[in-house]
Amino acid sequence: MxxxxxxxxxxxxxxxxxWAPGVFDLDDEGLxxxxxPGGAEEARIRLAAxxxxTQSIVLGPDPAR
Ligand code: SF4
Structure with missing residues (x-):
């Protein structure tokens, strides 16, 4: 994804x-x-989104598919 x-x-x-600590983290700027992208099941990534x-997470299709 x-x-x-x-x-x-x-x-x-x-x-x-x-929700998905293997996928998202906060950087030095706190953002x-x-x-x-493959660090969690898709369902968890959707929950995170x-x-x-602020609806800042945009999910799209896997470019490899
Ligand atoms: S605002 Fe959204 S993208 Fe930013 S840290 Fe919070 S949940 Fe993650």
């Missing part, structure tokens, strides 16, 4: 890193980054 984060709107709540308070 393709995962992108809109860092303009991310507020650094950390919800995504809570979310993707550390490994739905749990983002």
């Amino acid at each position: 393709e995962i992108s984060i809109n860092r303009e709107t991310c507020m650094g709540s950390g919800n995504c890193a809570y 979310a980054i993707v550390v490994d 739905e749990g983002c308070p």
